[in-house]
Amino acid sequence: MGQELLSFCPTEAKRLLWIVGMLFALILVLQHLELPYGSNLSSVLTAGQVPVEKNSSFRARDPSSTVNMVGNESVSNGLDDTATHPFHEIANNNKTSDLVSDGSGGSERTLEIDEDEDESGSLVKENATDITLSEERTEKGSNTTDPGGNENTGFPTTPPPAYPPVNPSLNTSPVVVETDVGAPIISVDSNVPLVEKDQTPSSEKTDKSEQLHSGLNETGKDSSVPRVPVVNKVPEVSTLEVYTISDMNKVLHHSWTSYHSMIPQWSSPADQEMQDAASQIENAPIIKNDPNLYAPLYRNLSMFKRSYELMESTLKVYVYREGQRPIMHTPVLKGIYASEGWFMKQLEDHKRFVTKDPQKAHLYYLPFSSRMLEERLYVQGSHSHKNLIEYLKNYLDMIAGKYPFWNRTGGADHFLVACHDWAPSETKKYMAKCIRALCNADMKEGFVFGKDASLPETYVQNSKNPLRDLGGNRPSKRSILAFFAGSMHGYVRPILLQHWENKDPDMKIFGRLPKSKGNKIYVRHMKSSKYCICAKGYEVNSPRVVEAIFYECVPVIISDNFVPPFFEVLKWESFAVFVLEKDIPNLKDILLSIPKKRYLQMQMRVKRVQQHFLWHARPEKYDIFHMILHSIWYNRLHRI
Template identity: 70%
Template sequence: MSKNQITGPAPETVREPEHNFSPENVTEDYNSSLGKTQEENMASPSEKGRRSNGLASPSPALSPVISSPNITSPTNFGTNSETLVISVSPNPSLVDKDEAQTLNKDEKPGTLLSDNSSVTSGPVKKSDEVPTSAVISISEMNDLFLHIHASYRSMRPRWSSAVDQELLDAKSQIENAPFIKNDPELYAPLYRNVSMFKRSYELMESTLKVYRYKEGGKPVFHQPVLKGIYASEGWFMKLLEANKKFVTKDPRRAHLFYLPFSSRMLEETLYVPDSHSHDNLIQYLKNYLDMIVAKYPFWNRTGGADHFLVACHDWAPAETKRYMANCIRALCNADIKEGFKFGKDVSLPETYVRSPQNLLRDLGGKPPSQRRILAFFAGGMHGYLRPILLKYWENKDPDMKIFGRMPRVKHKMNYVQHMKSSKYCICAKGYEVNSPRVVEAIFYECVPVIISDNFVPPFFGILNWESFAVFVLEKDIPNLKKILLSISDKRYLEMQRRVKKVQQHFLWHAKPVKYDIFHMILHSVWYNRVFQIRPR
């Protein structure tokens, strides 16, 4: 078995959804909400590439210096192949020592520096490590986030730039944001700190500049996929590449650098069916990065810390965790046990886009008084968890509409109608921790019930998820109904109202609007970069 074998099933062709998607014929004011909640079919298409956690780790650490004159860039990268020297630090705690190798401003690019080094401010402390065996509850995840986000720092830039001071100034202004009591657009209980979020968002709008690399050939680069379960990465790519407010043509003015590849198209284009290996996909990304490093000096200035990618395919964490490890990675598969790093990475919402021409089709749902179903789930039996869910709840209780594949039956309620008519929508993990049902529940104004241990919910650094969602540990599936019934009517109504208020952050628009999902993804990347920057 090769070092990068995939132990799960090989990807299969995406089919159309196996259900009918036809359209259906307590106010609080406080600035920071981190308290714990006291009361607390979609027959998914055959999700391409979804599988049990089967991506093995990339190859072991490379030798400190590798000459690779025979490595050429992938076709259509827009540059001639060059002889590259790759320098990889085998010791993950040598970031500061690497600074002794500081490049001068005028030094030619061409050497990839510190692409595998840790971006902490020193050796990793035991208290900063994520346990690899125990399940991390949402409350523990909150504590872990606060601890790591406060201490996480990227490597110091190898030479100074005006953009660094702009980021440091922004950080100071965010930390000293004026207190907001009532805001007409932002409902305070939804956020960890609404004052800091609002100030950060304002500074992003007035300050942020992004340089997007034009290199890279289609279909892996610059070809957004706008439909299906991986559409988040495609819509972000499409909207950023067309954006004139944030995108700059002058990389010296850029605070962030966007690597415009599609993890979906990478798999679609290069994965060899039944090979159970993604070595060639990793190599393709490495070759692209080699070319960028050879052509531009910007990666080496920060060790890649000011570069970011947006990737929704399940394989993206494994494919990027070595050569793009220092990047800010916006990932749908945000699994804290599989390398997702607080303070650096961003949990990307997985949005199932059915109609690119009508992004808001069927938005909303019935009012709470007309939601007769206590809890709803329907979907394919991907992974180990969903069969357990059905074992305990399929056809066991009239209040619990828990199904496997949901067939199209004329004159019967379809999947969307069930979500619109349910109080709670069960978001059970499939092969991986992420599921489009989380965003779907919010889209249809149904309180999400997330059953996926160690899943970092979208925009976790900004939103207080416990204020509008329910988290159930996988081991507690037998007690699911009891847990939901323990939530008082008052608490449910409060959560459902908050779902409607947070909805604005999870909507795609053909032309982005303030606080929508495009801006929230970009803001999350900006926010992490602001708080990881260290002065020279």
């Protein structure tokens, strides 16, 4: 037996070693087949992890130079005055702290105005003024220049990894959780109905949810329970108490460079068309000058012009016909909320952009009026918006039940245009993934850079002639240094009047002016002032921003955390002044510190940018209607 045992052991040992080797090889093969968001095996056999994101291939180039603040006025360092811009800020994708801080630090650094350029193209040395700024963060990044002098994106050119398409047979719903700077956290929930008020996953599956992806391309309709991505609670990122215009530029860069787009539930030809457009925009030919567009006004003239051209030739919008008047399809064309009404009217009448075939649409418009929503449904004195929110939820339920398009993207290719102050709170729950064009564009109230668009608030007094009284006096005839008049809404305006009403003859700061036909007293002051003060009311937005541009007066925006209109394409610091609310006592010193040459340059640029803020009875190229639509189109391209 001893001899037999000795002869048996080597054979069994060899077998054991062979089995171990095969297991090891099998493990290596399985690891090799693993996907970025789970194993290939688990994605086939279970509904556990489905790849729902990929890097967005569209990266906008922004040649804006570093913005310095003079008394909280944003002043560029002179690079904004060239037709081609070789320098580009590059956000550090790995460190969110490069873009946001807790705002509690008292670090200070001294910034200096560098050089500026006059309109003839020569560089003029400005009065160098050292200003100490508190709570200013050190910007981390690098500027890159193409050796050939061309614009350089500064972004990696390696194509994003190719992920397999989502299996339509899997009953899963992607969930994208976004931080306030646009960096998403991805998770998957298998059954998330829109109608759940607490936005928590449902424990039950309905028959309709089982049929979410069945027969959509054939019928064009889906009666399933509508589902949208759910915003789960995530660890808070440190944010700033007050965002300067320079901080907003950084956050915008971060949203462009770090965002990961969600793959739709199923593909659409429109997706490929938009991806092609994004590629063409990113590789737009360099434009040094254009007779209709003044380069220093834009973050990147070449990309803006190419994007606008592609919007005109490509974009198709489907306007949902459902919805009862007057909340739906009823534009209000007068008053301070007129922007949403004029846009609604002109889009629904526009044959170039509107398609009757929803299968061909790149974007879907939810045609409700936030002004009429408030007028018809708000219960006076109730201090509650619940019934307004419920109305919008029911409308989405009906849209998502009748059409498949909301379910395909969770609403990411849908948009709304709303100017009422309450619009952000009314839409933040059930329309969170939509592109929201909002007048109340407040960074502290959920405005998402790179997705949402800042809607200009326009006070239209005459709906038949919105351009009445356009223009103003030439600079030499503007004898008033600064002007403001208005009701004491909010907390900022009383502070403004406390410091400046009847305190200085150069500062015409008033409460409400006496009534006059056509508001002539107010208009006369606007046309005769160098700087027009745009102080926030109850919310960050004010019609005075557009009014100042309308009357060719340099806007002075006093509204912390307000995102100016068309921020994704316009360089606001090149034609406007931004003053922090805490610096109202120093307002006159801040304005007087701006050299005369700089003021003349800014006033000229206000006149040039004016074309983007005008309503016409029939839309004209580059006007406010087209710019609003372009902001929506441009932001969607970043997230396709």
